[in-house]
Every structure is written in C-alpha cells, then in structure tokens.
Amino acid sequence: MLNIRSIDPAALDLAKKADRDGIETVWDRYEKQQPQCGFGSLGLCCRHCIQGPCRIDPFGKGPDKGICGATADVIVARNLLRQVAAGAAAHVDHAYEAVEALKLAAEGKIDYPIADLNKLKAIATGLGIETENKEPNELALEVVQVAYEDMGNHQKQPMKWVSAHAPKQRLEVWESLGILPRNPDREIREAMHQTTMGMDADPVNLILATAKQGLVDGYAGLKLATDMQDILFGTPAPVVTEANLGVLKEDYVNLIVHGHVPLLSEKIVQWAKTLSPEAEAVGAKGVQVAGICCTGNEVLMRQGVPLATNYLAQELAIVTGAVDTMVVDVQCIMPSLGQIASCYHTELITTMPIVKIPGATHIPFTLEHADEAAQEIVRKAIAAYAKRDPNKVHIPDYRAKIMAGFSVEAIVGALSKLDADQPLKPLVDNIVNGNIVGVVATVGCNNVKVAQDIFHVEMVKELLKNNVLVVATGCSAHALAKAGMMNSEGAEKYAGESLKAVLTAIGEAAGLGAPLPPVLHMGSCVDNSRIGDLVTALAGYLGVDTAALPVAASAPEPQHEKALSIGTWAVTMGFTTHLGVVPPVLGSKQVSELLTAGLTDVIGGKFYVETDPQTAAHGLIEDIRKKRQALGLDQ
Numbered sequence: 001m002l003n004i005r006s007i008d009p010a011a012l013d014l015a016k017k018a019d020r021d022g023i024e025t026v027w028d029r030y031e032k033q034q035p036q037c038g039f040g041s042l043g044l045c046c047r048h049c050i051q052g053p054c055r056i057d058p059f060g061k062g063p064d065k066g067i068c069g070a071t072a073d074v075i076v077a078r079n080l081l082r083q084v085a086a087g088a089a090a091h092v093d094h095a096y097e098a099v100e101a102l103k104l105a106a107e108g109k110i111d112y113p114i115a116d117l118n119k120l121k122a123i124a125t126g127l128g129i130e131t132e133n134k135e136p137n138e139l140a141l142e143v144v145q146v147a148y149e150d151m152g153n154h155q156k157q158p159m160k161w162v163s164a165h166a167p168k169q170r171l172e173v174w175e176s177l178g179i180l181p182r183n184p185d186r187e188i189r190e191a192m193h194q195t196t197m198g199m200d201a202d203p204v205n206l207i208l209a210t211a212k213q214g215l216v217d218g219y220a221g222l223k224l225a226t227d228m229q230d231i232l233f234g235t236p237a238p239v240v241t242e243a244n245l246g247v248l249k250e251d252y253v254n255l256i257v258h259g260h261v262p263l264l265s266e267k268i269v270q271w272a273k274t275l276s277p278e279a280e281a282v283g284a285k286g287v288q289v290a291g292i293c294c295t296g297n298e299v300l301m302r303q304g305v306p307l308a309t310n311y312l313a314q315e316l317a318i319v320t321g322a323v324d325t326m327v328v329d330v331q332c333i334m335p336s337l338g339q340i341a342s343c344y345h346t347e348l349i350t351t352m353p354i355v356k357i358p359g360a361t362h363i364p365f366t367l368e369h370a371d372e373a374a375q376e377i378v379r380k381a382i383a384a385y386a387k388r389d390p391n392k393v394h395i396p397d398y399r400a401k402i403m404a405g406f407s408v409e410a411i412v413g414a415l416s417k418l419d420a421d422q423p424l425k426p427l428v429d430n431i432v433n434g435n436i437v438g439v440v441a442t443v444g445c446n447n448v449k450v451a452q453d454i455f456h457v458e459m460v461k462e463l464l465k466n467n468v469l470v471v472a473t474g475c476s477a478h479a480l481a482k483a484g485m486m487n488s489e490g491a492e493k494y495a496g497e498s499l500k501a502v503l504t505a506i507g508e509a510a511g512l513g514a515p516l517p518p519v520l521h522m523g524s525c526v527d528n529s530r531i532g533d534l535v536t537a538l539a540g541y542l543g544v545d546t547a548a549l550p551v552a553a554s555a556p557e558p559q560h561e562k563a564l565s566i567g568t569w570a571v572t573m574g575f576t577t578h579l580g581v582v583p584p585v586l587g588s589k590q591v592s593e594l595l596t597a598g599l600t601d602v603i604g605g606k607f608y609v610e611t612d613p614q615t616a617a618h619g620l621i622e623d624i625r626k627k628r629q630a631l632g633l634d635q
C-alpha cells in the first residue's frame with residue numbers, strides 16, 4: 001500500500017508532472033523523514049517541561065520513567081489528551097467565528113442575510129426559546145446569547161448546547177462519568193493545565209478528561225458551527241456537480257477555495273458570478289470556483305460548487321499550472337503551498353490573522369469588509385489568468401458526477417415522500433428488516449502513510465457490498481466522490497441487492513428517477529454534527545440509546561488532531577470508531593487497552609484500530625451485527 005502515492009488517477013498523473021517540474025511534494029518529504037522516530041510514534045516522548053525531553057524505552061531495557069517519575073502510561077495519556085484538546089480548540093475557534101458572524105448579521109452590522117428561518121426557529125425551539133411573534137433578527141440574537149453564555153459559562157451546569165441537543169440516555173452516562181463540559185474554553189484550558197508537569201498522573205482520569213474533550217468538540221465545535229452556518233447560509237439540499245481536478249477549466253479563470261470556514265468562500269462564490277464579465281474582458285469564459293478540503297465541502301453542500309480534491313493532493317492542484325488563485329482560510333493548509341505556488345503563476349492568498357505563509361499575498365478577511373476582500377480576491381484571480389503559462393498547464397481529465405447536500409433535513413425530506421407522517425419510519429423499517437444491515441459514517445482525512453484514498457474506497461466498497469449504508473464527510477467524502485460512489489450509478493455498481501432496492505425505492509419516491517447514491521455526502525468535518533443529529537433522531541424515534549444502534553464510525557486515513565477529537569466524540573456517543581492509521585498510543589498497554597476495550601463498559605463506544613481495509617469493513621460489520629442481535633433484530 002505504501003509503494004503508491006495515491007489511487008486517484010488525477011493525483012497520480014500530476015505527481016508525475018510534479019517530478020518532471022522538479023516540485024517537491026508531501027510524498028517526497030515523507031520519504032525524507034524515514035525512519036520516523038519510534039518514541040514519538042509510540043507516544044513515549046514527553047516535552048512538557050524543560051528538564052526533558054524524556055523518553056521511555058519501549059523494550060524495557062532503558063529508562064522506564066521520565067525525570068519527574070512520569071510512567072509510559074502517564075506520558076502517553078497526557079500526550080493524547082493534549083492532541084484531542086488541540087483538535088477541539090480548532091473546531092471551537094471555528095464555531096466561535098460563526099457565532100460572531102450571526103450576531104453581527106442579526107444586528108445588521110454586516111452584509112450577511114440570515115438565510116434559513118426554519119433552521120433558526122428549530123434551533124431556538126430546541127434551546128427552549130419562545131419563537132412566536134419574534135422578528136428573525138431578535139430570535140437570532142437570543143440564540144447567539146445562549147451560545148455566548150455557553151462560551152462564558154462560569155457555573156457548574158453543563159453547556160446548554162450539550163444538554164439541549166444530546167440524547168437523554170447519553171447525558172446520563174456522561175453525567176455519571178463527570179465529563180459534561182461546562183464551557184469549552186475552560187475545559188480546553190483545564191486540559192492544558194492537567195497535562196503540565198507535576199499534575200495528573202492517573203491514566204484513567206486522563207482518559208476520562210480526553211472523553212470530555214470529545215464532547216467539547218462534538219457540541220461546542222461541530223454542532224455549534226454547523227447550526228450557525230446553516231442559519232446564516234442555508235441548510236443544504238441535494239445538489240448535483242462533479243468532483244476531481246478535471247473540474248478545472250483551461251479557458252476559465254480557476255479560483256480554488258481551501259480551508260474550512262465558509263464565511264469568506266460564500267462571498268467569493270457570489271462575487272465570482274458577479275465579476276464574470278471582467279473575466280470575459282480578459283479573454284476567459286468566466287470564473288470557475290472549485291474547492292479543496294472542508295471549505296470545498298461547505299460551498300459544495302450549499303452552492304453546488306465542484307470539488308477539486310482532498311487534503312493530500314492540495315499541492316498537486318497548483319501543479320496543474322491552471323490554478324490562477326488559491327485562497328486559504330484555516331486548517332489543513334500545507335505550509336509548502338507558498339513555495340510551490342512560486343514555481344507557477346498561481347497567486348496564493350492567505351486571509352486569516354493566524355494563518356500567514358511566506359510567499360503568499362495576505363488579504364485580511366474581516367466580516368465587516370467581506371465583500372471588499374472577496375472582490376479583491378476574485379480580481380486578483382482574473383489578473384493572474386493573464387500570466388498563465390500554457391506550456392505548464394496540464395489538467396488531468398478526471399471528473400466524477402456527484403450528488404451531495406444530504407443534510408438531515410434533506411434526508412428526512414426525501415424519506416417523507418415515502419411516509420409523510422413518520423419520515424424516519426421507512427429508514428428504520430429497512431434497518432429492522434435487514435435490507436440495510438446498518439450505517440457506517442466514514443470521516444476524516446488523507447494521511448501520507450496510506451496511499452491517498454485507498455482505505456476510504458476499498459473499505460466502503462466492502463461495506464456497500466454487504467448492504468451497509470454509508471454516510472461521509474470531510475476528506476473521506478471527497479475520496480468517495482472522486483471514486484464515483486456518490487451518484488446513482490454508484491448504487492448500481494457497488495450496493496448489495498437489498499441496499500440497492502431501498503436506494504432505488506427512495507430515489508424513485510423522491511422524484512430522482514434513479515437510485516439515491518449509496519454514499520450520502522453529509523458535508524464538512526464540522527458537519528459530522530449532522531451525523532450526530534441523524535443518530536440522535538433515530539435513537540429518539542426508537543426509544544433506545546445511540547450506543548445500541550447498528551451504527552459505527554470510521555476515520556480510515558486520519559492525520560489531523562481534529563480527526564482524533566471527532567473520533568473521541570464518536571466514542572462518547574457509544575459508537576465503535578475505527579482508525580485506519582495507528583495513533584501514537586501503543587507505548588502504553590494500559591492506555592491502548594482503555595481506548596479499545598476498557599472504556600466500552602462505561603461509555604458504550606470504543607476505538608478499533610485496523611490497518612487493512614477489508615478486515616476493517618468486516619470488523620465494523622461484525623460490530624453492527626452484534627448490536628442488531630442485542631436489539632433482537634437478528635437471531
């Protein structure tokens with residue numbers, strides 16, 4: 001698996017061009033890092049104080065404690081807690097920005113209309129806010145107030161975003177474990193404190209603190225961000241477009257949006273349309289916007305903007321020589337982009353005060369001047385088009401048709417064509433009768449340690465063949481989109497017979513005239529909250545705990561700390577959560593055992609590490625079958 005860089009034909013094609021053009025890519029740098037440090041890989045290195053660094057000998061021949069006396073178990077558990085807290089911090093910071101935007105929008109101080117009144121009312125009602133006879137702006141401000149109170153909660157009671165949205169049975173479990181978060185910033189601060197020199201030395205206590213960070217991530221990060229963004233920009237509904245680098249066009253200005261937060265990219269999509277005549281004036285046919293990583297997913301879900309590629313091929317997008325401008329916001333942006341852009345005519349634009357890259361042009365993005373920034377960026381792309389060197393351009397002709405936009409509201413909308421009164425019933429009935437064996441959510445990244453996309457695609461093929469419905473987000477969704485698993489033909493090609501029959505029935509009823517895709521694109525990584533909302537609704541409908549549902553999660557190629565925090569949240573929801581790359585915990589038998597087995601008794605979920613895609617698929621199916629049996633669905 002390691003000998004090839006990718007299974008995506010566009011990426012393979014461009015990787016060769018990168019070699020020809022003398023461009024160093026992520027794969028070259030990975031090779032130069034070999035062999036990677038064994039202590040770090042096992043989680044056995046501590047740099048938490050400057051008496052260190054301390055390392056524990058995994059073979060038991062050298063030191064078995066750090067200078068302060070910290071054991072392997074303590075060092076591994078502390079490192080993991082810090083990583084998960086960092087992932088949660090990234091998501092909470094993202095959510096915070098979205099809350100700020102809704103507040104300013106409701107006050108009429110910025111030019112962002114509130115797009116989705118139904119979502120606003122639904123969120124308000126869920127929070128116990130009276131919605132009758134209130135202007136949208138007034139209601140939005142009341143919702144914002146609850147979010148801000150959560151962010152600054154100095155009391156002992158948990159965050160409202162958790163208590164209002166989490167499944168009841170889960171709340172009881174989390175309360176009994178003492179892991180209900182009070183205020184996200186306080187919990188992240190506490191995790192940093194708890195892991196400094198001379199603090200917590202109890203691995204169990206540290207792992208429980210890690211679970212708490214999972215809840216911070218799930219509710220103060222993912223759920224809060226998605227809720228705010230849906231209110232501001234609209235809740236996604238099905239859209240049809242294409243995925244892969246072949247969506248770039250030789251005769252258009254190509255502008256790539258990359259990162260995570262849709263506040264700027266929504267404006268860019270809008271201004272790209274408006275300023276299209278200016279592109280025509282320089283000889284282009286218009287402005288083609290395409291997305292990388294989760295910003296790509298955000299504008300795909302709501303605006304039908306095509307997907308360019310996922311994490312591992314971000315550099316290769318520039319190697320096409322056809323990207324006039326790449327604009328980035330936050331997270332998962334390789335620092336190497338500045339250097340690579342300088343080898344082509346591509347203008348790399350950074351926009352956020354905490355993400356500056358040498359070689360990039362910095363155009364500060366503020367909510368107050370969003371339109372100006374977006375216009376300036378689109379105009380820079382149009383100006384860069386004239387500098388394109390046709391001899392350097394190579395756009396690989398690979399594109400897959402995709403249908404995306406499957407918010408919970410969109411899924412319920414499609415199902416309600418089958419049963420208007422109880423829209424979840426057709427889905428539940430088909431799970432009960434075994435036509436759908438269960439549901440697996442595939443999430444997360446690419447990781448250079450795995451050939452790009454191979455784990456996502458091979459594992460999902462096996463799941464679909466065995467009649468497991470797949471929902472996907474993040475770079476996993478990109479991978480499955482590029483592989484042609486997000487269209488009706490994908491149902492014909494990959495789904496087992498009974499799953500195909502269900503997808504066909506729903507597709508026909510929803511007026512598609514064809515089956516639903518076998519993999520439903522539910523959005524960006526923060527949109528994992530949509531998956532949370534769906535399972536919460538299913539559990540509520542059935543009156544069971546989410547941990548009892550025949551549902552599992554998988555991050556087949558995780559790289560980011562955010563993937564660890566999302567995975568931790570999935571475990572707290574009671575799901576078996578597969579990781580296809582081993583996280584740095586194997587240096588502690590106790591921590592590894594707690595994560596993969598010991599936690600289950602108290603929390604219901606567990607991590608499951610398996611590095612072979614087929615074996616992982618069957619492991620997840622076996623887990624789902626056990627849950628079916630426990631529910632009395634199978635013998």
Ligand code: BF8
Nearest residue numbers: 294332444445474475525
């Ligand atoms: O937040 S899946 S590589 S892009 S971290 Fe990053 Fe991982 Fe992609 Fe989206 Ni999520």
Ligand code: SF4
Nearest residue numbers: 046049052054066068
């Ligand atoms: Fe070493 Fe302890 Fe300092 Fe870590 S906290 S670097 S184990 S002395």
